Amino acid sequence: MTDFRKLLIAVTGLACSFSVGCGGGSSSKTNVITQSGSNVAPIVVNAGPANSYANGAFASVTVCVPGTSTCQTIDGVLVDTGSSGLRIVSSALTTVALPQQKASDGNPVAECLQFLGSYTWGPVQTADVQIGGEKASAMPIQVLSDTDFTAPSACSNGFPSADTVASLGANGILGIGNAAQDCGDSSGCGLYYECASTSSCTTTGEAVAQQVVNPVALFPTDNNGVIVELPAVSGSEAAVNGSLVFGIGTQSNNGLGGATVYTIDPTFSFNVEYNSTTYGGSFIDSGSNGYFFLDSSIVPALLDCSSNSGATGFYCPTSTQNLSATNKGINGASGTVNFSIANAETLFNNLNDTAFSQLGGPSIISGSGPAYFDWGLPFFYGHNVYVSIEGTTAPGGTTPYWAY
Numbered sequence: 001m002t003d004f005r006k007l008l009i010a011v012t013g014l015a016c017s018f019s020v021g022c023g024g025g026s027s028s029k030t031n032v033i034t035q036s037g038s039n040v041a042p043i044v045v046n047a048g049p050a051n052s053y054a055n056g057a058f059a060s061v062t063v064c065v066p067g068t069s070t071c072q073t074i075d076g077v078l079v080d081t082g083s084s085g086l087r088i089v090s091s092a093l094t095t096v097a098l099p100q101q102k103a104s105d106g107n108p109v110a111e112c113l114q115f116l117g118s119y120t121w122g123p124v125q126t127a128d129v130q131i132g133g134e135k136a137s138a139m140p141i142q143v144l145s146d147t148d149f150t151a152p153s154a155c156s157n158g159f160p161s162a163d164t165v166a167s168l169g170a171n172g173i174l175g176i177g178n179a180a181q182d183c184g185d186s187s188g189c190g191l192y193y194e195c196a197s198t199s200s201c202t203t204t205g206e207a208v209a210q211q212v213v214n215p216v217a218l219f220p221t222d223n224n225g226v227i228v229e230l231p232a233v234s235g236s237e238a239a240v241n242g243s244l245v246f247g248i249g250t251q252s253n254n255g256l257g258g259a260t261v262y263t264i265d266p267t268f269s270f271n272v273e274y275n276s277t278t279y280g281g282s283f284i285d286s287g288s289n290g291y292f293f294l295d296s297s298i299v300p301a302l303l304d305c306s307s308n309s310g311a312t313g314f315y316c317p318t319s320t321q322n323l324s325a326t327n328k329g330i331n332g333a334s335g336t337v338n339f340s341i342a343n344a345e346t347l348f349n350n351l352n353d354t355a356f357s358q359l360g361g362p363s364i365i366s367g368s369g370p371a372y373f374d375w376g377l378p379f380f381y382g383h384n385v386y387v388s389i390e391g392t393t394a395p396g397g398t399t400p401y402w403a404y
Helices: 005-019
Strands: 040-046 056-064 071-080 084-089 109-114 119-131 134-144 172-176 192-197 200-203 225-229 240-246 261-263 270-274 277-284 321-328 334-341 384-388 401-403
Touching: 056 084, 056 172, 071 084, 084 119
Parallel strands: 071 172, 084 134
Antiparallel strands: 040 056, 040 240, 056 071, 056 119, 084 172, 109 119, 109 192, 119 134, 192 200, 225 240, 225 384, 261 401, 270 277, 270 321, 321 334, 384 401
């Protein structure tokens, strides 16, 4: 997916998440967490490698020099169903040196991803990648670095980078969303650059096969999607353990079961109806650390947190707000979601907790742009959420879709 609004929200929440903590509320949802299988990898919600994350789900990823046994396992990689592609902070790659991808003229290739208030930048390199018992061979990944090449001004656009563990709050991003690649067009979508020198990089086209790719799409089997499985959280907890299951309907442990399928449009989004208003461009995204939505009629009740409170970008209602919205798939599927928003300033007073079921904020951080609904990580608590990949065959109908 080339729209990284939801990942930005996860990043902007980091400033307040050092004082992570959340209280109140409960969930009646129940789900079964798959514990074992060659297609299962453990995930954990905790404070992350920078000890600064609220509502971040992390996995371990093994990165190898292609075709060799020279490998390194990297913990603390953010699980993000709202993007596609593996991105590793360069400082986390301490024992492997990956081959650099090059353009047809021999110049190194780099990539820029712009967010609403930050960006990531760094070279495109090649690695064998293993997650759990699944392996993708010779796949392009992005290595996040401010020093290998100078980011062009058009990339930074005046915003800070998120290329370090401290600024990202993670050792990398595991993008396992609906898209097979982060662009999917040979134009390169304006994301890719070739660098004639360390200080001179210009935009370039990039063959689809050379683009940073969703690793699941390159698995030999179990490659049509993922299931993110996290238990219900009643208010807040210090840490939560769950599973990332690869494949949908490919093994006995990843069947669709009774989940409702919500197909999505070419922008990988669907509609959400809230307070009699329909919000297009909405999505389900584990890389966001809260429920993010906006409705001018309820802002006085929810209240934005004080700018000097350490909870900027979240809601701070005087009492917990019990709300509901309706997801509407392109296939006509419809389902109501009940959720609650609590006061983030109060929630963050508990320094021991990192998993919060009632954390939320406005979907428009800067005060401009379209409103949308972002069902972030709190939505995943107590749901087994299915994310099918475009162009694949999976039970439940036409891909891509979300199901839960």
